Amino acid sequence: MIILSKEKGVMNIMSKIKDGIIGHAVGDAMGVPVEFCIREKLLINPVTDMIGYGSHQVPEGFWSDDTSMEIALIDSYITKGKFDYDDIMTKFNNWVNYGEYTPSGEVFDIGRTCLQAIRNYSHGNIKATDCGLTSFNSNGNGSLMRILPVAYYCFYNKLKQNDIYNIVKDISSLTHRHEISILGCYIYINYVLFLLNGKDKYSAYNMVKLIDYSMFSNESLDLYSRILKEDISKLTVNDIKSSGYVIDTLEASLWVLLKSKSYKESIIGAINLGNDTDTIGAITGSMSGIVYGYDEIPEKWLNKLAKRDYLEKLCNDFELILTGCEENM
């Protein structure tokens, strides 16, 4: 349900989409300056606020590829009124080559697998959903980090499990076609859907373990056993890797969400795990934003977020289309 209120002449929307998308962007921006920093270094000098420069030499509040690809997906949906895979790949290409969907017109962070998949699309006559890489070594977090809009699409359209699987598989496959990547996205999307349906973060976690995974191989499912068979929150920080491997990223993000008590605590916890800090910040921030709500995101972080107004307008436009309200506005 969306709640509309008129304040200072502007229509405001209490938005589930803003909770997750802005939560994601803030987590991304918090992690950018320390991407690739090792945990030991962050233990001595932890990040506790939104800072700039560091790893990518960009100002504070700049978000990276995680948010760029996510908003390209949203912009495509707003433009086409559906997930049009060719249009999404064209928009990804515009991001890589022309700096669209970036804070300053410059791309400063891009994953190898995403880049190769986008090149596959622009160079050849290949179906968009066949562009993603399929090798075991192409299971970075590059599809997980941008797939959040699919959760909203599934939520507002009340999709059933098989349709959720098909759309997750297609959207991941644009860049990441290996089953391990698709399974990571599928677990994440289902977890987010339980949150959007009002489950608390622990109940949502218990429920995501119970859904049908029979479309995946036992080999891939075994790799996710610490999430799906065990209780990830019982692990210690030393058990948690925070690399860009999709399984490590999902484990780290779920672990820190379940262990923390606020949006702020979850982001600080995620970033200080080190290594792939921007993506783990983004994934954690997306879930944490939905759990605690937009209003719990520290205002001083929001004030520094690059292109905040643009991002919030995209969220509003996306929500209006998904809820069918745009005709009434």
Ligand SMILES: [Mg+2]
């Ligand atoms: Mg990034």
